[in-house]
Amino acid sequence: MANLKKDEKIIEIVNVTKIFDDTAAVDDVSLYVRKGEFITFLGPSGCGKTTTLRMIAGFDLPTSGKVLLNGKDITNLPPNKRPVNTVFQRYALFPHYNIYDNVAFGLKLKKIPVTYVNDKGETYTKMQRLTRKEIDEKVKNALAVVDLEGFEKRSVSTLSGGQQQRVAIARAIVNEPEILLLDEPLGALDLKMRKEMQIELKEMHKKLGITFIYVTHDQEEALTMSDTIVVMKDGKIQQIGTPTSIYNEPANAFVADFIGDSNIFNGTMVGERLVRFCNHNFPCLDDFEKNEKVDVVVRPEDIGMTTPENGMLRGKVISVVFKGVHYEITVKVGKTEVVVQSTESRETGETIGLIIQPDGIHIMKKEFTVNRYDGYITKKNTVAFGDGEFECDVTSLYPNSVLDEEGYLITADGEKLDLTDTEVNVEVEFKDIEISDNADEGGAQGHIVSIIYKGDHYQVIVRTEENEEDFVLDTEDLWNENDYVGVKIAPDKIRMTLKQETKQK
Numbered sequence: 001m002a003n004l005k006k007d008e009k010i011i012e013i014v015n016v017t018k019i020f021d022d023t024a025a026v027d028d029v030s031l032y033v034r035k036g037e038f039i040t041f042l043g044p045s046g047c048g049k050t051t052t053l054r055m056i057a058g059f060d061l062p063t064s065g066k067v068l069l070n071g072k073d074i075t076n077l078p079p080n081k082r083p084v085n086t087v088f089q090r091y092a093l094f095p096h097y098n099i100y101d102n103v104a105f106g107l108k109l110k111k112i113p114v115t116y117v118n119d120k121g122e123t124y125t126k127m128q129r130l131t132r133k134e135i136d137e138k139v140k141n142a143l144a145v146v147d148l149e150g151f152e153k154r155s156v157s158t159l160s161g162g163q164q165q166r167v168a169i170a171r172a173i174v175n176e177p178e179i180l181l182l183d184e185p186l187g188a189l190d191l192k193m194r195k196e197m198q199i200e201l202k203e204m205h206k207k208l209g210i211t212f213i214y215v216t217h218d219q220e221e222a223l224t225m226s227d228t229i230v231v232m233k234d235g236k237i238q239q240i241g242t243p244t245s246i247y248n249e250p251a252n253a254f255v256a257d258f259i260g261d262s263n264i265f266n267g268t269m270v271g272e273r274l275v276r277f278c279n280h281n282f283p284c285l286d287d288f289e290k291n292e293k294v295d296v297v298v299r300p301e302d303i304g305m306t307t308p309e310n311g312m313l314r315g316k317v318i319s320v321v322f323k324g325v326h327y328e329i330t331v332k333v334g335k336t337e338v339v340v341q342s343t344e345s346r347e348t349g350e351t352i353g354l355i356i357q358p359d360g361i362h363i364m365k366k367e368f369t370v371n372r373y374d375g376y377i378t379k380k381n382t383v384a385f386g387d388g389e390f391e392c393d394v395t396s397l398y399p400n401s402v403l404d405e406e407g408y409l410i411t412a413d414g415e416k417l418d419l420t421d422t423e424v425n426v427e428v429e430f431k432d433i434e435i436s437d438n439a440d441e442g443g444a445q446g447h448i449v450s451i452i453y454k455g456d457h458y459q460v461i462v463r464t465e466e467n468e469e470d471f472v473l474d475t476e477d478l479w480n481e482n483d484y485v486g487v488k489i490a491p492d493k494i495r496m497t498l499k500q501e502t503k504q505k
Contacts, residue, residue, distance in 0.1 A: 009071070010035045010179065012209050017067030018051050018235075025051040027235035028065070032091035033179075034228075035195065038205050040214040040223055042222040043232035044258070049215045050183055052232075056213060057081050057181050085172035086181040093156045093167055100152035103170045109181040110175070112168045142174040145207055147200070162193045169204065179211045183387045186221065198224045219259050223247065231255050252364050253459075256297040257452045263303075263339055265455050267363070268297035274365055278313055278333050278455070282356060286363035295364045300328070300341035302360030311353015313338070316319060317346045336455035353400060371433070373426040377495070381407055383494060385426045386471060387464035388444025391491045394419055397498055423499040433473035435485040436461060442486025446471065448479050462487055 001217040011033040018026040026048040033039050040115055041049035054060040055067055058079035067075045074082060093102050111127040118124060131136075143149050146166035150334065156164065165185060182201075186194045202225045205212050216222055222229050231246065231254075233236045239251040250256035253264050267277035269288045274281055275297045290295055308314045315333035322328075322345075329340045329352060338354060346352055375385030383392040395401045397419070400412035410415045439445040447471075450461040458478060461486055462471040471487050481486070 009033050009457045010037075010069065011213070012066075012068040012071075013052070013056070013194070014066045014068065016052070016055060016067065018048075018055060018060060019063045024235050026055070026062075029235070029237055030065075031230060031237065031240060031437050033211060036209055038202070038212040038214065038218060038225060039228045039230065040222040040226040041230050042162070042216060042219060042258075044217055045231040045392040049217075049230075050234040051235075053086075053181050053183055053213060053215050056179070057084055057086050059086075066179075066395070068139075070144060072382060083178040084181055085175055085177040085179075086183060087168050087172050087185045088183050093164060093171075095157055097156065098152065099143070099148065099154050099156060099159075100139055100165055100172075102156060102252055103139045103174050104135050104169055106171065106175055107138055111355075138174050138176075139170075142170040145173060145204055146170045161189050163199055165189065165197060166200075168328060169201075173208060173210075173486060175205075177210065179213060180208075181316040182212065182214045183216055184217070186216075186218075189276045194218075194221070205320060223259070228372060230434060231258065233258075249362065250297060250364070250368050253295045253297070253406070254367070255452070256295075256362070256364070261290050261300050261339065263298045263300060263455060265336070267294045268292070269294060269363070273358075275361065278336050278338070280312055282312065282361055283358045284361040284363055285358050286366075288363060291367065293366055293369060295366055297362040298338075298356055298360055300339045301326070303338065303340045303443075304339060304355040304357075305329070305342060305344065305346065306353040306355055308351050308353045311355060313354040313356075314351065315354065317348050317352060320348055321346055338455065368430075371470075371472055373428075373469070374499075375424045375426040377422045377424060379407075379420040381419065381425060383424065386469040386487075387446075387466045388442070388446050388487060390443035390494060391488055392494045392496065393491050394496075397422075397424065397496055424496045427490055427495040428471075428493060430459070430472055430474040432489060433471055434488040435460070435473065435475065436488055437483065439484050439486040442488045443486040444469075444471065445484065446487065448481050448483045448485060448488075451479060451481060454487055 009032045013029055013031050016026055016029050017024055029052060041052055043049050051060060055062055057079060066073055107130055111129055113125045114128050115123055115125050133167055146169050148166055186197050189197060198221055227242055227244055229246050230240050233254055239246055239255050247260055250259060256262040256264060265277040267275045269290055269292045270276045270281055273284055274286050275284050300416050311492060313333045315331040317329055318332050319328055319330045326341045326343055327345045329346050330344060331338045331340060373385035377394060381394045382389050394409060395403060398411050399440060402410050404410055409419055437440060444464055446464040448460055448464040449463045452459045457474045457476050460473050460475055460479060
């Protein structure tokens with residue numbers, strides 16, 4: 001990407017942020033799109049991908065940042081002045097029109113500049129509508145691209161979902177836009193039709209040679225069709241790359257979990273290109289600091305099976321599922337579940353060995369290692385942080401201090417302190433947070449926004465509503481995304497230190 005010539009960029013998004021109701025739907029995003037590229041924004045619901053597409057289309061304006069088209073700033077240009085057309089999940093076809101009239105609708109309204117020469121030989125330009133013949137030709141060409149020649153007179157209401165989607169695409173491309181924006185266009189179709197349309201869309205992209213910018217939450221769709229994938233989460237870009245590079249070299253545990261099947265383990269670097277996970281040291285290709293805690297990703301197809309004595313790991317097969325092209329075999333290694341994909345099967349209950357080669361191990365920096373918050377002590381000697389309030393031990397802030405009967409803190413020197421509004425740094429380990437389905441039980445409440453399985457436990461993120469504070473925790477229990485839960489932390493598990501400025505007073 002670094003060698004890209006400036007003139008190859010058709011769209012450039014520069015430090016774009018979009019805020020709705022104090023929440024950043026898109027948070028300081030920068031990227032570019034090459035001419036003729038098929039680029040896909042991929043991510044879970046609410047990650048900012050559709051908002052980014054709408055800012056390219058002009059339906060939403062950025063709160064800050066710029067959108068450039070061929071190097072020119074179009075941030076505030078209205079949608080009808082941009083050389084883009086959008087295809088939505090709901091096709092928005094006119095049910096009382098036939099296919100021809102649906103596709104021709106925009107052309108009949110369109111005016112184009114036509115140059116004339118008057119009697120004196122002077123040239124002048126006049127805006128005029130397209131002729132019937134020009135409209136016919138453009139409609140015919142557009143329907144040919146979507147394989148609907150001869151369907152002109154058919155009523156839209158008689159078409160299947162896939163055919164209606166093709167009409168919507170024909171209506172978008174008939175205007176010959178430089179860029180076609182597609183917002184989850186296959187979302188309303190059944191699985192078989194979606195797979196067929198994925199192939200057709202890729203073919204259309206080749207035929208037309210224009211830029212496709214596509215939005216989906218379906219990883220298979222993104223991997224099948226795209227030249228480039230932009231993976232998003234919480235309004236931020238997590239990784240940009242080709243389908244192959246994103247699958248083979250995920251940037252973090254979120255990308256690894258979202259794209260394809262993955263085993264994700266907690267690991268520790270124990271030497272140069274040597275990582276320990278599942279109680280075994282494995283040679284690897286990535287180099288990190290010694291003793292650094294890391295996330296280890298191993299794709300199921302990169303694990304080999306062998307006899308128990310020849311394996312790097314040894315475990316018992318606890319389930320075997322046939323998936324059509326391979327078997328998915330789950331092996332219990334100690335307390336950890338390891339998923340293997342292989343064309344060979346194994347018997348449930350059998351003890352087997354597992355081999356993982358260095359190039360099958362991907363080491364990633366941990367996105368989180370501990371929960372950290374800014375907090376303050378309340379007049380009740382509790383601590384407020386993360387949109388919640390928790391019981392705590394305030395005497396931990398001053399060595400050898402005690403609380404008197406009125407709740408004042410007496411230091412080791414006998415000084416009497418009122419800690420109300422004292423600002424503190426708060427740290428809580430992942431393992432020290434519990435969640436409850438009774439939200440009122442906790443010191444804070446929020447919705448589960450992320451669940452990643454790490455072999456022997458789930459890493460869960462709970463996000464509060466007020467200020468969108470996150471609590472990251474490890475649990476053996478399986479929860480569901482969007483569950484509303486209470487966050488519980490024992491007082492002795494909340495580590496607090498005084499903020500520097502407070503200490504200096």
